[in-house]
Amino acid sequence: RCYILSNKNGKIQLSLRQSRLNPKSNRKVEDVEITCIKDVKKGQLVxxxxxxITSSGVFFGLSTSLVSRILFQNVSPYFVQKHSLYKKYLPKGKLLTVKVLGVTDKHIExxxxxxxxxxxxxxxxSLDLPRYDAEEEKGEADDREKSEELKMKTKRRRGDSESEQAVPGHHPLSAVRLFVITIAFKSHPSCCSPPSTHFPLLQEAKPKKKKICPADENDSGIEVYYREEEDDDQEEEAATKKSKTKKHSEAPRLQVSMGFTWDEDVNAMEMPALNQKEESSESEEEEDPQSKLKKRTKKEKELEKQKKEKELCKLEAALMDPSRQPQSADDFDRLVLSSPNxxxxWLQYMAFHLQATEIEKARAVAExxxxxxxxxxxxxxxxVWVALLNLENMYGTEESLMKVFERAVQYNEPLKVFQHLCDIYANSEKYKQAEELYHTMLKRFRQEKSVWLKYASFLLKQGQAEATHRLLERALKALPTKEHVDVISRFAQLEFRFGDPEHAKALFExxxxxxxKRTDIWSIYMDIMIKHGSQKEVRDIFERVIHLSLAPKxxxxxxxxxxxxxxxxxxxxxxxxxxxxxxxYVETKSSVADA
Structure with a gap:
């Protein structure tokens, strides 16, 4: 029986819900029927x-008319780069339980x-995939490294700016050019031409010139002139550099017969030391928040470890519970390891995979x-062989079923395997295959009484009474004489259950x-008549029995x-x-004994 939901465009939608088939029943509905978004509530498990499965997420059907998308971050706690992995473990049509995180007018999260x-x-x-929280920790570490690099760059810029400020009387960002004008020594005086002769551009610009003289008494005789230029326009500066290089190449080279040394000022020596102290203090200030971050991360790691330990304790306690039902493949693996025989x-393990329509995994479990x-x-x-035969009969092909059947016959008693396959055919309403298999069994196991009886039961269930009568005659010819009474009695019992009761009575009579004097047949006849006959017929049988000349016991x-x-x-x-x-009866027996 089924319930027809709709019939549109030649497509019929059916339902096997008990609430549809038996609306008056008071049974609790396990899965509430969902027809629209209003039927879904936040926090509900459905x-x-x-x-x-697409690149944007997993599309999940709550009903025939309602489909929602699940983002990959809500599918699994593991980080998966290749979405094809989801297709392997989430095949189309797999039954799953989800939680509703949020509901809007058009979307369900x-x-x-x-x-x-x-x-x-x-x-x-077992896939050893990284978790999303591990990826976040990596991202935080990368952010820390980037922040440290930025701090180092700022330090370098500060050092450069401080070095530029070392020239007194000038703006930190102003460009300075120095020209060696004269070099004069006491022992070998020499001079150079003024700057206007060698650098005609200086005459036009007329920059301010300042003379820097060393504070030491030992004058080196070098006069240094420099000028300021604003570094606003980069193109003009590049042009002036090119012109200066050309002019400078035309000037004669400076020749000095004796070497000379620059006199260092005490203030110039003290400045780097001060800069180093300032940099060290700044680095200490910058290291303090880093150490705090490290301390925080350690605490967080300890908390995470404690959480993981608690979760492990809960899992261990759950696994130790003997009444706990297995809910995953790992649970079944542990159970079959503890009880492999x-x-x-093993059959429950196969059924677990079949519920998820994982046929190949169920076959692998059987093997x-x-x-x-x-x-x-x-x-x-x-x-297990019978379960595998059932699996191939339901989900496999005729060839795969025959292969499993042939293997089962090799490793087990052939008669039992034949009988089980006949039952499988009969239960799945494959009557033609079952009848062909029974004919094969009658040829191969003609001396087995159970084969004749099972075939008789099969024929009576199909309503073939005449074929059953002919089968009884064949059975009496094939079986030994000592089995005849028992076979007739069993055929009569089958007639009472599935066939004609009158014919069954005739067989018993x-x-x-x-x-x-077969008291066992009398007892069987009485039991059957008490169930299926009238009181008069039962009393007649009892009256016939008590007047027989049987043993007193x-x-x-x-x-x-x-x-x-x-x-x-x-x-x-x-x-x-x-x-x-x-x-x-007692008096007659006693009188006979006295005589």
Missing amino acids: RGYVES LSLLPEDTGMPSVLPE SSIL RALKTICFREEQEKLN STLSTYP KMKFFFKRYLDYEKKFGTAESVLGVKRAALE
Whole structure:
């Protein structure tokens, strides 16, 4: 049964919700139906399916008409560069639980993060991906390095400005040019021509000239002239530099016969020391906030460590809880490691992947189970083989199913594998394949009574009564004589359950007339008639049994059953009648013994 939601453009939308199929039922709805944005509330946990994954995020379907986008930063706590990784772990149609972070008129903000949903991360920890908080710490470290570089640059600029201010009487940003005018020594005096002869541009500009004389008594005889120029226009300065280089190349070279030394002033020696002290004090002031930052980061790291330790303690406590249900693949891995021979755990592991439509992973789990379970645990291995056959029947092809079936026949008892596959075909309504397989079984296992009985049950469920009657004749011919009574009895029981009760009674009557002392057949016949027959028919059977010439112990058993039946369904008179019949039987037996 299903509920038709709509039928538009040749497309039919169906629903299997119990609230749709049985609207009068009072069962609690696990997933509330969502038709519009108004049905979604902030902080709500809802389930839905993955629609698609693009470069802008994960598109998540809350219903057939409502799709929302989840940003990658809200999908997983890990930093992923290649979005193709999400497509691997978030296939289309995967069922997930999300939390509603915010709702507007047109948009819904969702989150898949474990701290929001309480579910494990969609990306496993085994991938060793960096977390978003680690990336933020890297960004902070890069910002610190950049700030330190900027501080170093500012220091250099300060040093340059201080060196420019060392020339007295000039603006810090003014350009200064120096020209050597004369060099005169006491021992070998020599002079140069005035600057106007060598630099005609100076005559036009007429700059202010100042003479710097050393304070020391030992005069070196060097006269230095300099002039100021504003550095506003860079193009004019470049032009003047070119012209000066040309003029300077035309001037004769200065020749000095003796070497000379510059006399250093005491004030000039003291200035660098002062500058160094100022720089050291500034560096200390700049290092103080850095040390504070380091202290803060240490505290933050300690807090993070404490948080991680608390989380680990919680996880360990949860893992130690025996009543905890596994919620992820890692949980199942731990369980199967602790109990590798338990087929129930392996089947639950397969079902976990099948719920998420991860067929290949379910197959891989089944193969792992077959390799892991001990070879002595035949039934446990058979359970896994049957589960794998079911998986291939539902999600695989006929070829893959036959391959698994052939392997299962090799590693298990063939008859059991055949019977399980027949049941799988019958349950999945593949009746043609099931009937073909039964014919193969009748040829291969014709001496096995269970094969004939299972095929008879299959035919009766399909309503093929005549085919069942013919099958009984074939079974009596194929099976040994000692099995005939039991086979007829079992066929009669199947007729009572799925076929014609009258034909079943006829089978029992014919068998009891041939074998009247088979008390087991009488007991089966009584039980079936008590369930399916009338009280008159049951009393007739009891009357026939108590008048048989059987052993006293067996007669006592039937009298007791007859009395219990009358106490339950009869009257006081019928109970007295059974007691009188029992006394008569005892008296006759005692009289025969005395004689």
